Amino acid sequence: MTFEEFKHTALISMEEICQEIFAENQASIKIKKQAVAVKNLANIFDTALKLSNEKGFQSMSLRDLSRTSGLSMGALYSYFTSKEELLEMIQNQGRRLTRKVLTQQINADDPPDKMLRTAIRTHLYLTEIMQKWFYFSYMETKNLDKPQQKKSIESELETEQVFIDILDEGARKNLFVVENSVLAASVIKSMLQDWYVKRWKYARRRISVDEYAEFVIGFIESALKADPGSGTKNR
Amino acid sequence: MTFEEFKHTALISMEEICQEIFAENQASIKIKKQAVAVKNLANIFDTALKLSNEKGFQSMSLRDLSRTSGLSMGALYSYFTSKEELLEMIQNQGRRLTRKVLTQQINADDPPDKMLRTAIRTHLYLTEIMQKWFYFSYMETKNLDKPQQKKSIESELETEQVFIDILDEGARKNLFVVENSVLAASVIKSMLQDWYVKRWKYARRRISVDEYAEFVIGFIESALKADPGSGTKNR
DNA sequence: GTCTATAGTGCGATAGAC
């Protein structure tokens, strides 16, 4: 699957997610017409992510959000009951899409080396189209309350586990040399996170998501290379 | 140099830095007795880092800082003229120590493979003893004003350049196989950052800084391994 | 469904006693 195809699939999912959020939060949302609600919710989320990523969620006042989104203070409070609830809605939206897309794309029947490439590529593609959300989530997790923080941590470890499993299976089939799959998965994840956390750096260097994906896959496969010709340790 | 030796050297530098800050900010600092000032400054920085890393610098009110540090609001304002200035003082303190330690430790006459190991180890050791500051800096950079942000970005790219140079030199001497030294340095840096950004993860898994250093060095050297026996590409 | 106006709170910052 190319990035363009991926984008098409995922953007449809995003539309679905916004509708789900509307359906699910009807207790907090005073608006009854779906068309109006979904349009405004998308606007609110988008603006909130933009402002938060510039100066942090706490520093973004609801007056900022009101001014930039074009909705009045009163209108905003028709979509959530408190600033904290807005934060939770944003977090849930992204977590849901992440899980949906990742499980959709990765096929457990593929051999581990193929699965590894697919997982890396899918993760990078997903964070590319949802860059603002991933950056937000990365930066704001510590400002959440304890139960929400726990969800974020679980979500992170869940993603890491996907890579641990692939590496273990690959080692079992002698496709990879893996001394410590937990640490290996961890550093792989850090490379994937760099793509959305340090977006400015890659944009400045004009590196596309496909170029980055190619490089990371090559680097990791080289590090994990089963090399029967050299049985020596590398230090 | 072991982590213990490193710690000893660096903590002395930290003391020096606090004195430098006092000397340099005498315009803002109303206190005249160095002993009192340095002691309270250390307390203020330490408490501010603790609270900020829990919930963000903006969310930490100066009343929080006052309560937790044991100093009154009035006393705090004897050490800085505004909350924003406090933030800048903290940023400068860390940047200064980082530069000091990194240039002290890395010996440009060593061969590239040794330099790479030293640079990785030094970086991890430094971020280990200054974990709170590095985490703070990582999370709060986007909340700084433009000139301060620029300094942070320059500092980041400077560190990355150290690795780019080592990799290029190593490739020149056929010690490493490096297809793209800029991207390679970038992913190396992301692994080093993970150590202080995701501290909770490694603490939970009881992984020490030396274990992490060993793993990262092994992983990277394996990825960069000059392997004359196999001239094939790895994909 | 969206607006404006405003209540109530907690903030950063300072003045002045000790």
Add this chain to the structure above:
DNA sequence: GTCTATCGCACTATAGAC
């Protein structure tokens, strides 16, 4: 050098007009 008391302001949240 440190404290308490307080000012003015900007914030979140809501009530009520349209």
